Every structure is written in C-alpha cells, then in structure tokens.
Amino acid sequence: MNSNRTSIKRLLLLDLKIAEHELSQFSGGYSGKFDSAENFHKTLKRAITNFELGDDSVINDLWNWFAPTCDWDDLVGDLNLGNRIFERLKELK
Incomplete structure (x- = not known):
C-alpha cells in the first residue's frame, strides 16, 4: 500500500472516530x-x-452515509466533518 493511501486511511479513521462520538450524542x-x-x-x-x-x-x-445530503447530514448536520470524511473517502475509492 502506498504511503499516501495509508495517510489518508489514518486521517479518515481519526475523523470517523470523531463522527462516531458526535453521533453518540444524538437520538431519534x-x-x-x-x-x-x-x-x-x-x-x-x-x-x-x-x-x-x-x-x-x-x-x-x-x-x-457521508455523501452530501445523506444520512450524516440528516441525522447530525456537522457539514464540515461530513464533507471532510467524504473527501477522504473519494480519495480511497
């Protein structure tokens, strides 16, 4: 695996853990x-x-889930974090 892809995955994982924590604060x-x-x-x-x-x-x-106007936006709405995660995912696809 190239080092750029590894770096993207590491940053994505950090953002996903932040997202998981934010999402844990919501209900309904x-x-x-x-x-x-x-x-x-x-x-x-x-x-x-x-x-x-x-x-x-x-x-x-x-x-x-993190594509614009999808589940993350519907249930949490932190557009900066959601967009950052989506951009990292685009680099891995």
Missing part, C-alpha cells in the same frame, strides 16, 4: 437508511471497527 431522527440516530451510531461503530481491522469493503457504505 430519521434518514433514508436509518430510523434513528441510535441505529446509525451502532452501524457506524461496527463499520469503523471493521475498517480498523483492514476491511475496505465498508468504504462503499461510508461513502453513502
């Missing part, structure tokens, strides 16, 4: 794929763990 809500912030949090936490363990297949799910 609704998005296209999740019926509550709690369910999104549970699913995101599992995806982060899998990504940490080297499972890059979760990148597609993360891409969909």
Whole structure:
C-alpha cells in the first residue's frame, strides 16, 4: 500500500472516530437508511471497527452515509466533518 493511501486511511479513521462520538450524542431522527440516530451510531461503530481491522469493503457504505445530503447530514448536520470524511473517502475509492 502506498504511503499516501495509508495517510489518508489514518486521517479518515481519526475523523470517523470523531463522527462516531458526535453521533453518540444524538437520538431519534430519521434518514433514508436509518430510523434513528441510535441505529446509525451502532452501524457506524461496527463499520469503523471493521475498517480498523483492514476491511475496505465498508468504504462503499461510508461513502453513502457521508455523501452530501445523506444520512450524516440528516441525522447530525456537522457539514464540515461530513464533507471532510467524504473527501477522504473519494480519495480511497
């Protein structure tokens, strides 16, 4: 794996952990794929763990959740963090 990709993954993981913490502060809500912030949090936490363990297949799910106007924006709304995560994901796709 090239060092640039490794750096992007490391930065993405840091941002995802920040996002997971922010999301843990929310309850209720609704998005296209999740019926509550709690369910999104549970699913995101599992995806982060899998990504940490080297499972890059979760990148597609993360891409969909953090794409502009998708689940992250619907349930949390931290556009700066969401956009930063999405940009890092674009570099890995």
